[in-house]
Amino acid sequence: MNEKNPDFTRICGRLREYGEKFEEFYRLLVMYNAAFNLTAITQREEVIHKHFLDSLAGEAFLEEGASVVEVGSGAGFPSVPLAIVRKDLSFTLIESTGKKCDFLRTVARELDLPLNVCQMRAEEAGRSPEFRERADIVMARAVAPLPSLAEYCLPLVRVGGRMIAWKGSEDETAAAAHAVGVLGGKNMHVVRYDLPEGYGARMLVIAEKAKPTPPKYPRGHGKERKDPIL
Secondary structure, three states, X not given: OOOOOOOHHHHHHHHHHOHHHHHHHHHHHXXXXXXXXXXXXXXXXXXXXXHHHHHHOOHHHOOOOOEEEEEOOOOOOOHHHXXXXXXXXXXXXXEOOHHHHXXXXXXXXXXXXXXXXXXXXXXXXXXXXXXXXXXXXXXXXOOOOHHHHHHHHHHHEEEEEEEEXXXXXXXXXXXXXXXXXXXXXXXXXXXXXXXXXXXXXXXXXXXXXXXXXXXXXXXXXXXXXXXXXX
């Protein structure tokens, strides 16, 4: 299944439209980075291309009014850039590290963004009635290899919703195909794109949720990473 590549002319326009918010987010990112270990990328142009524009590459795949869960939010990519430009979406950010949660709550407060930040592990959320199979969209960026990531994300997606994973240029879909099927997903496909100004090739991996995830998943106790479904 093929979908149109991200339109970076439009995306750059969105970045300019909300320029003040993005400048404030950049200021907070740099201010808190040393103490909170948020990102190795701090130069302004790199942050704009590798974090802001890359995050916004997924905007077109988020349906209007969707409830969105982000797994492993870290410094807030892609959730914060998307929340800046999409007031119609509701975001729940799942992050296990306390300092990063503190940073995300500061960003939400300073930028006046409706972000619900939850300090917990993704596998805990996936087994919780509050979160399991409730979200329209579950997304993640730079969290884990795709077979493991599917086990973190798909239990959180409602039937009829979708998982969106931000990835680099290496295609992991063949390794993850069985896991996606076992976890209730189907129609996994890739949307490839190149960041402007030669900042690198990227892809979005998108899978639809076709049926409920079996109760045994996510397994927890680190099994998602140590013994991925292959």
